[in-house]
Amino acid sequence: MLQALQLCCQRGHRRILEQVELALEPGEVLVVLGTNGAGKSTLLATLTGELAPGAGQVLLDQRLLASWSAQERARRMAVLPQSSALAFAFEVQEVVAMGRMPHASGQRRDAEILREAMAAADVSHLATRSYLSLSGGERQRVHLARVLAQVWDSAEQGCLLLDEPTASLDLAHQHLTLQQAREMASRGLAVLVVLHDLNLAARYADRLLLLHEGRVCAQGSPWEVLQVERLEQVFKVPVRVQPHPLHDCPLVLS
Numbered sequence: 001m002l003q004a005l006q007l008c009c010q011r012g013h014r015r016i017l018e019q020v021e022l023a024l025e026p027g028e029v030l031v032v033l034g035t036n037g038a039g040k041s042t043l044l045a046t047l048t049g050e051l052a053p054g055a056g057q058v059l060l061d062q063r064l065l066a067s068w069s070a071q072e073r074a075r076r077m078a079v080l081p082q083s084s085a086l087a088f089a090f091e092v093q094e095v096v097a098m099g100r101m102p103h104a105s106g107q108r109r110d111a112e113i114l115r116e117a118m119a120a121a122d123v124s125h126l127a128t129r130s131y132l133s134l135s136g137g138e139r140q141r142v143h144l145a146r147v148l149a150q151v152w153d154s155a156e157q158g159c160l161l162l163d164e165p166t167a168s169l170d171l172a173h174q175h176l177t178l179q180q181a182r183e184m185a186s187r188g189l190a191v192l193v194v195l196h197d198l199n200l201a202a203r204y205a206d207r208l209l210l211l212h213e214g215r216v217c218a219q220g221s222p223w224e225v226l227q228v229e230r231l232e233q234v235f236k237v238p239v240r241v242q243p244h245p246l247h248d249c250p251l252v253l254s
Contacts, residue, residue: 002023002047002058003060007043017043017214018214019216024159029193030193031193031201032193032211038211038214044161049068087132092123092126092127092142100114120145122173160189162177162194164196166195175200179204181204202226208222217234228240239252
């Protein structure tokens with residue numbers, strides 16, 4: 001379990017997060033929503049140890065996150081940032097293989113995991129291509145495969161954290177990415193996803209956490225969080241919320 005307790009964070013002199021609490025459980029997909037500047041990426045950076053909290057605690061399995069070594073943390077937690085800079089002409093399969101570096105699984109098992117992770121992210125056909133020759137969306141899927149490979153065999157122990165993983169993807173691959181997030185959760189991982197699209201969040205999340213001006217505005221099921229009055233207050237646009245015609249989730253119309 002990954003927990004934030006009374007979490008407060010700031011960047012420079014600006015306070016970004018105030019008294020944030022959450023518990024990310026094994027087997028669930030928690031989606032974090034909010035406007036630009038609400039603190040979503042700061043929350044993710046603090047949960048992963050990239051940014052130290054100004055106050056409060058981050059716990060991984062009841063231990064302070066800061067007490068875990070970098071190696072231990074890398075074996076349990078994989079993070080896909082908004083953008084991943086890579087300036088070398090590695091083959092795609094070499095980039096994905098970086099996800100196995102924290103582990104000592106053996107060459108045969110690692111090779112199996114790499115094949116499965118690349119297939120899951122739909123990049124198997126790109127395996128021998130230079131990373132630098134790929135489009136932005138293809139690069140995003142390569143990094144998705146890399147983080148999937150990192151926690152592929154960490155069922156009931158691992159955390160997968162994805163920061164706006166659908167931002168540069170076409171419609172089919174947006175759904176593929178979130179389907180993989182759900183698949184990893186079904187295998188016992190704790191999955192947190194930062195999204196902007198309310199309807200993708202409603203369809204794929206077990207729980208939503210809505211941030212507003214650095215505070216938790218609401219937390220619960222999609223039906224509980226995606227309420228008209230609350231969404232209009234946070235996003236400053238008129239909306240309508242109705243049952244989705246195809247799926248058991250709310251549909252938000254603006």
